[in-house]
Amino acid sequence: xxxxxxxRLFQSGAAMAxxxxxxxxxxxxxxxxxxxxxxxxxxARDLRxxxxxxxxxxxxxxxxxxxxxxxxxxxxGRWADVSxxxxxxxxxxxxxxxxxxxxxxxxxxxxxxxxxxxxxxFSTTGGLLIDVKPMSGIAIDAxxxxxxxxxxxxxxxxxxxxRASGLAVASGRCPTVGISGLxxxxxxxxxxxxxxxxxxxxxxxxxxTADGRLRRATAKAGEDDALFWAxxxxxxxxxxxxxxxxxxxxxxxxxxxxxxxxxxxxxxxxMLDLQEIQLAxxxxxxxxxxxxxxxxxxxxxxxxxxxxLGQFFGPPDKxxxxxxxxxxxxxxxxxxxxxxxxxxxRDYLVTDDPIGLYDIRSSYVAGxxxxxxxxxxxxxxxxxxxGSLRQDNMGILFAAGGxxxxxxxxxxxxxxxxxxxxxxxxxSWSPLDTPEVVAAQQRWLTAYFADMQDFVQKESYxxxxxxxxxxxxxxxxxxxxxxxxxxxxxxxxxxxFRFPQSIPLPQATK
Ligand SMILES: Cc1cc2nc3c(=O)[nH]c(=O)nc-3n(C[C@H](O)[C@H](O)[C@H](O)COP(=O)(O)OP(=O)(O)OC[C@H]3O[C@@H](n4cnc5c(N)ncnc54)[C@H](O)[C@@H]3O)c2cc1C
Numbered sequence: 365x366x367x368x369x370x371x372r373l374f375q376s377g378a379a380m381a382x383x384x385x386x387x388x389x390x391x392x393x394x395x396x397x398x399x400x401x402x403x404x405x406x407x408a409r410d411l412r413x414x415x416x417x418x419x420x421x422x423x424x425x426x427x428x429x430x431x432x433x434x435x436x437x438x439x440x441g442r443w444a445d446v447s448x449x450x451x452x453x454x455x456x457x458x459x460x461x462x463x464x465x466x467x468x469x470x471x472x473x474x475x476x477x478x479x480x481x482x483x484x485x486f487s488t489t490g491g492l493l494i495d496v497k498p499m500s501g502i503a504i505d506a507x508x509x510x511x512x513x514x515x516x517x518x519x520x521x522x523x524x525x526x527r528a529s530g531l532a533v534a535s536g537r538c539p540t541v542g543i544s545g546l547x548x549x550x551x552x553x554x555x556x557x558x559x560x561x562x563x564x565x566x567x568x569x570x571x572x573t574a575d576g577r578l579r580r581a582t583a584k585a586g587e588d589d590a591l592f593w594a595x596x597x598x599x600x601x602x603x604x605x606x607x608x609x610x611x612x613x614x615x616x617x618x619x620x621x622x623x624x625x626x627x628x629x630x631x632x633x634x635m636l637d638l639q640e641i642q643l644a645x646x647x648x649x650x651x652x653x654x655x656x657x658x659x660x661x662x663x664x665x666x667x668x669x670x671x672x673l674g675q676f677f678g679p680p681d682k683x684x685x686x687x688x689x690x691x692x693x694x695x696x697x698x699x700x701x702x703x704x705x706x707x708x709x710r711d712y713l714v715t716d717d718p719i720g721l722y723d724i725r726s727s728y729v730a731g732x733x734x735x736x737x738x739x740x741x742x743x744x745x746x747x748x749x750x751g752s753l754r755q756d757n758m759g760i761l762f763a764a765g766g767x768x769x770x771x772x773x774x775x776x777x778x779x780x781x782x783x784x785x786x787x788x789x790x791x792s793w794s795p796l797d798t799p800e801v802v803a804a805q806q807r808w809l810t811a812y813f814a815d816m817q818d819f820v821q822k823e824s825y826x827x828x829x830x831x832x833x834x835x836x837x838x839x840x841x842x843x844x845x846x847x848x849x850x851x852x853x854x855x856x857x858x859x860x861f862r863f864p865q866s867i868p869l870p871q872a873t874k
Pocket of ligand 1: 476477478479483486487535536537538540543544548552553602604605606
């Protein structure tokens with residue numbers, strides 16, 4: 365760490381102490397005055413001097429400098445207008461410490477970014493964007509199966525590193541989703557019902573907290589175990605900037621993948637069949653089932669196909685037996701069922717990672733979403749107000765029971781342990797759509813989500829967040845809210861890690 369940085373961290377600590385003595389909180393998220401150019405200069409210099417063990421310097425990128433637009437662009441283009449003051453590409457812990465100290469000292473808001481896929485734009489900011497992407501190294505210990513991954517890695521980096529090892533950590537579907545956001549919010553994938561969520565495989569994490577300390581948190585009492593508990597489902601951006609994660613990997617074997625699409629008939633019966641199979645065999649099969657229109661334009665029941673995509677932990681003939689009910693009910697239009705190596709299966713199942721414009725809501729279902737709920741869903745799909753894109757993700761059921769339910773609701777911060785499916789509802793649009801069209805879609809999504817509450821649990825997946833979600837704190841964290849707020853007080857008493865849906869401090873100290 366450069367002497368400049370050390371001095372600045374020290375100054376920042378002094379400022380914090382003074383603030384605390386006066387009984388005030390450092391208003392880190394409040395922009396009090398125009399940025400001091402020399403403040404940014406100092407940070408840029410510090411970052412240049414902070415190198416990782418390979419000698420790579422960190423870098424501060426300012427508007428109009430090469431790479432700024434690419435580094436600033438979030439996955440959901442809906443938030444692309446939120447332009448950061450500067451972007452700190454951090455190659456190591458010390459750079460992260462320098463950024464936190466700088467933001468506190470300069471009283472600037474900041475946001476943390478890994479893969480940039482937060483649906484609600486919580487990794488965008490008008491202040492300092494702290495980007496951990498350059499920290500993406502992966503070290504696999506073949507003997508113990510423990511894998512340490514830099515907090516900037518994404519699903520694709522994991523797949524590339526694991527492919528030859530015979531091991532895997534259950535992760536997500538989209539290649540460019542970052543492991544930081546994925547893990548901190550839970551981490552669903554096509555292995556979740558058999559092996560658990562990504563956060564369930566976590567054994568340790570390193571993180572820089574608001575006081576500038578780099579901590580190694582584990583489940584062991586006295587080793588920042590509260591921070592470790594919160595890192596398993598407590599949501600990104602709330603307590604610290606994580607710089608690495610250590611997971612227990614599991615062995616992988618050949619699997620069968622499937623992609624089955626039925627013609628637009630008997631949708632409710634097919635969706636019920638698929639749910640029953642999933643509920644009966646969560647350790648064998650992991651499905652993502654949905655109803656979706658074949659084309660852009662008005663959505664009608666007569667154009668809604670049922671599709672299930674997923675992974676089966678057994679040979680193809682056994683899967684065909686398991687799916688005999690829905691395959692016999694209606695002859696599918698597409699029926700791809702293929703046995704293959706685990707990593708080839710992962711490549712088959714990845715999503716195309718659109719850089720789009722979209723809004724989303726999520727819920728959970730315990731047991732199955734029954735006939736009446738599915739009928740209501742179809743009714744809302746038919747009421748979609750229109751737009752330029754085919755709506756591919758209007759109503760999806762992600763299998764989230766099995767091994768996910770084997771963990772208690774309070775054992776980790778991920779509280780949704782009594783559910784069997786995550787329900788996702790989405791609206792998406794393109795630059796062709798006018799503000800009126802976009803607003804109509806968003807109104808539709810809000811009304812659709814509200815009307816489905818009769819059939820779902822009042823819970824939402826923090827990794828499928830929405831700024832318009834009522835009661836978001838309870839919906840994301842349920843009975844774990846009080847503990848998360850206490851942990852917030854313990855690690856971030858000045859509420860430095862703050863965004864529209866960050867964990868608040870306990871009521872008494874607000
Ligand atoms: C196309 C697409 C496909 C998806 N597929 C899946 C899926 O299959 N399974 C699933 O579970 N989810 C999926 N998601 C949701 C995804 O898990 C969440 O959006 C996740 O939080 C994204 O993580 P990120 O690092 O890419 O995003 P970011 O936007 O960078 O981060 C997400 C949140 O975590 C914070 N954060 C980021 N890095 C850190 C850090 N190092 N320390 C502390 N806080 C940090 C950010 O500030 C932000 O609040 C998908 C999302 C998209 C857009």
